[in-house]
Amino acid sequence: MTVRVLLPRLLADTTGGRTSMSLDLPEPATVRALLDVLATEHPVFDRRVRDETGALRRHVNVYVDGEEVRRLSGLVTPVPAGAEVMVVQSVAGG
């Protein structure tokens, strides 16, 4: 299945300049599986959004079709075919 992924512009240097892409994932897919696929191609991007325990960094948000995954099932939130998954930094810093 194919999903649409939107990536933060601030991390474009870790994704070859890309801020969006289509990704093929085996079904059934989760947010973790999607990030694992991204990590194989873009390991530095992965370190920016997940720490070494695999947890999503505190100020990074992931939305699946507009729903923030921490309000759903976190990294095991299902990603359906055709979904739009947005990775974006939260409001933080000073």
Place this chain on the structure above:
Amino acid sequence: MATTLLAIGTRKGLWLATSEDRRSWSLSAPHFLMTEVPSIGIDTRDGRTRLMVGVRSEHFGPTVLHSDDLGATWDEPAGGAIRFPADTGAAVERIWQLRPDSADRPGVVWAGCEPISVWRSDDGGEHFELCRGLWDHPHRSEWGAGYGGAAAHSVVPGPDGTVHVAMSTGGVYRTRDGGASWQPRNSGISAYFMPGPAPEFGQCVHKIARDAADPRRLYAQNHHGVYRSDDDGDSWTSIADGLPADFGFVMLADPRRGGRIWVVPLVADGERIPPDGELAVHRSDDAGSSWRRLDAGLPTHEYNAVLRDAACVDAGDPVGVYVGTRGGEVYASADEGESFSTVTSHLPDVLCVRAAVLP
């Protein structure tokens, strides 16, 4: 005259300053803008210059990058330079210290991190391995967090392979077996914030430094208290007499001359400003027996603190002394602190400075 590089890490990026005379400076554009730079290492061993920085994004976490071309390009290993092994269940929060070892241990670089951990690299700071002996230390559950976080913020390798670290809170620990085992070394250091007599460990030692002539002699700026040890850290005695205050974060030792150290006093724990609102460096030439106030060229109106790594020395002759404030001012002395000139102003809070005479 050789070029001196001064690297300035701030809360919102890194600036690189260069000078031929350590009085007039050229300042680079910011590197890693909007990213905190709490640690810098400049490695000039083997006749080359490698710049290492620990950066931390509020959003995207910490990482270590290095540059072999004075910041023109930066590299980081894809898998990261400092990553906790999976079995620890821990994640690096901030890299507090990057410290090249001595010339006779080329390639060895030490790192101190938050959560409290010490790391060793054997490839010039590209990959680090966790010192398990300290990570698995039975005292770990009793170490605490200073205001800035629970960190090993000082790593001081000695010529015989001994390494001292200082952590907040926990105090000074020493290893003599390459990091396999670590013993607390805080006898004589106060911990006024804890009831009863000073404990074996748990002190909030802010910074330690090693004497250039006698590697068994160490100096410490404590969370109230300034100390010297003449026995490799086994015992500490106060050298605060003659200072206007015993609080502060900085402890610098002259890399060329034994017995010479610099501190930057702040009034107190609850009043973290220079005494009388006047920035001054205090130098001792006799291992802390007496002190001289040095303030030529420093501001007489300064209410910002100097953080523990926001002061450094180079290895020039005479030694250069550098001080940065949380107000974003950076001062340099080309004459061992006798006089200072302004390197730059109005940067973000200065977290770290490191300087080196380039080979």
